[in-house]
Amino acid sequence: MLTSGECSEGAGVLEIQQDGYGFLRAENCQQGPNDVYISIAQIRRFNLRMGDYVEGKTRPQREGDRYSAMLYITSVNGLAETGEIINIDGAGNRVAETIFGHKKVYFVIGKNKLAEDYDKALWRARNIAGPKNAQRLNRKTPCAAKADRCYNCSSPDRICKVLSVFWGAPMGADCEVVLIKEDLGY
Numbered sequence: 001m002l003t004s005g006e007c008s009e010g011a012g013v014l015e016i017q018q019d020g021y022g023f024l025r026a027e028n029c030q031q032g033p034n035d036v037y038i039s040i041a042q043i044r045r046f047n048l049r050m051g052d053y054v055e056g057k058t059r060p061q062r063e064g065d066r067y068s069a070m071l072y073i074t075s076v077n078g079l080a081e082t083g084e085i086i087n088i089d090g091a092g093n094r095v096a097e098t099i100f101g102h103k104k105v106y107f108v109i110g111k112n113k114l115a116e117d118y119d120k121a122l123w124r125a126r127n128i129a130g131p132k133n134a135q136r137l138n139r140k141t142p143c144a145a146k147a148d149r150c151y152n153c154s155s156p157d158r159i160c161k162v163l164s165v166f167w168g169a170p171m172g173a174d175c176e177v178v179l180i181k182e183d184l185g186y
């Protein structure tokens with residue numbers, strides 16, 4: 001969202017994603033082409049909450065943009081020191097956004113997401129990120145009570161439905177990893 005310059009108008013109901021960033025859903029709280037990306041910093045700066053109605057100026061969309069923002073910023077559930085990036089998702093929206101539709105994707109990753117190799121990064125995503133997110137979202141899953149490990153549940157509330165592994169940037173995509181020297185999220 002911008003406050004001056006060459007802008008368009010943007011408005012909608014804020015939907016905050018698992019990793020803290022959000023979208024203004026412009027059309028009846030449903031995903032749509034007029035959605036506006038809201039960064040974690042903007043959410044914090046303006047103390048925004050899920051469901052808030054927000055309006056303001058946006059950078060104009062350009063051809064090929066999916067949203068009014070040019071960039072897609074997200075975190076991951078596991079980063080192997082050998083280079084693989086692992087994400088687990090419930091609806092698949094976060095995984096999908098990292099793979100296709102944005103000109104540039106930044107993976108902003110805290111040091112707590114680092115694991116020695118692919119197997120350990122996958123283990124971390126399943127046994128640390130999954131249970132902690134299930135607990136945070138009050139899911140009725142066996143992992144949510146203690147967030148101690150994954151039980152590979154078949155609960156209707158299971159949040160682990162989609163797994164993505166990046167062995168490299170998808171063809172034609174521009175991805176960048178930003179490693180932060182502090183713990184960030186799950």
Ligand code: SF4
Pocket residue numbers: 126127130131134141142143144149150151152153154155157158159160
């Ligand atoms: S598969 Fe089920 S038990 Fe395992 S982390 Fe996901 S929700 Fe929890």
